[in-house]
Amino acid sequence: MLEHFYDEIFIPPAVQRECKTGAAQIALQHSFFNVVPVNNILLLNMGEGEKEVLSLAFERDIKEILTDDLRPYNYALRNGLSPINSFEFIVAAKEAQFIDKVQPVLDAMREKGEGIHEELYQEILRQAEEL
Amino acid sequence: MSVQLVIDVDDWLIEGKDPKQVEEQMKNDLILDEYKNGDISIGQIAEHTGRTIEEAMGWVSSHGLSAYNRMTPEMITNSVKKGKALAERLKKSKQAQ
Numbered sequence: 001m002l003e004h005f006y007d008e009i010f011i012p013p014a015v016q017r018e019c020k021t022g023a024a025q026i027a028l029q030h031s032f033f034n035v036v037p038v039n040n041i042l043l044l045n046m047g048e049g050e051k052e053v054l055s056l057a058f059e060r061d062i063k064e065i066l067t068d069d070l071r072p073y074n075y076a077l078r079n080g081l082s083p084i085n086s087f088e089f090i091v092a093a094k095e096a097q098f099i100d101k102v103q104p105v106l107d108a109m110r111e112k113g114e115g116i117h118e119e120l121y122q123e124i125l126r127q128a129e130e131l
Numbered sequence: 132m133s134v135q136l137v138i139d140v141d142d143w144l145i146e147g148k149d150p151k152q153v154e155e156q157m158k159n160d161l162i163l164d165e166y167k168n169g170d171i172s173i174g175q176i177a178e179h180t181g182r183t184i185e186e187a188m189g190w191v192s193s194h195g196l197s198a199y200n201r202m203t204p205e206m207i208t209n210s211v212k213k214g215k216a217l218a219e220r221l222k223k224s225k226q227a228q
Contacts, residue, residue, distance in 0.1 A: 005221050018174060018184045047174025068198040070169035084213060087199065091214025096221050113189050115197030123204055127211050 001098050002066075002089075003032040010062065011035045012052030046071055057081055091128060102128040163194050169201055 002009055009032055016035045019025050028035070042055045050072040057065050063082045066089065067073050076083035084092075090106075093099045103125055110116050116124075125131045162179065165171040171179075177187040191197065202210070 005217065014174075018177065020183055047172045047178055049174040050172050069172035069174070070198065070201055071172055074169075084217065085198070085210065087202070087207070088210045088214040088217065091211050092217035092221070093214075095215050095218030113192040114199065115192035115195060116199045117195065120199055120202060120207075123207055127204075127207050 001093050003030075004096070004098060005089075005092065006064075009033050010056060010060065012038050012049070012056045014048035014052040018049050044075070046075075054079075054081075087124065094128070101130055103130050163191065163196065166191055167196055167201070173198070 011028065011033050013035060016028060019028050027033075036056065038052045038055045039059060040055060041051055042058070044051050044054065046054075047069075050067065050069055053065050053067060054072055054075060056062070057076070058079075058081075063080075065072070065076055065081055065083050066085070067076070067083055068085050073083045073085060086109075090099070090102050093105075094102055099105060106116060106121060106124060110121070122131065162171065162176055166173075166176060173184060173187050173191065176182065176191065177184050180187065180190075182190060188197075
């Protein structure tokens with residue numbers, strides 16, 4: 001669905017390396033994902049993937065990054081970027097009518113082992129007006 | 132002069148547990164705590180523990196943790212707003228085309 005929202009989607013090499021197996025590896029084979037090198041990697045206390053995502057965004061003056069990790073998310077916010085997380089994207093997909101409901105996506109994430117506990121699950125569904 | 136020592140022993144000294152095993156457990160507990168507090172990411176856990184991203188996600192999940200567990204109701208409210216704004220932007224962009 002990302003391709004409906006963005007004209008170009010960039011992935012730094014470290015993130016590509018992290019997606020060694022499973023669905024992520026297959027997804028990255030789509031032509032709308034551009035794996036591009038990062039020239040200047042920021043010295044940050046984060047994982048290689050997070051560092052390269054932030055560095056690439058600054059290097060190419062791209063405002064939006066997609067991350068589910070709190071540290072890069074907050075760093076991006078503090079430094080003028082506009083981070084989004086998967087949940088925000090799922091809500092956007094629903095609003096844009098690419099999906100009917102948030103719930104099946106959350107269920108699939110839970111089945112995959114995302115560890116979304118019941119209280120949070122219920123709160124998300126409540127706020128997404130599905131309860 | 133007496134030779135003095137102040138120690139802060141961990142319980143493995145007293146209980147006779149395997150120090151390596153305890154060290155590993157303490158390391159794991161620390162990693163999980165840091166993840167819970169948002170101080171380290173899945174990517175870092177994978178790097179530091181020699182796991183793949185999927186394995187690291189499975190590992191934190193087996194301890195009842197995930198990136199989403201740090202979301203408060205306020206954060207969810209903001210996320211819903213941001214998601215709606217993202218969809219609105221897409222709508223406008225499609226209309227402009």
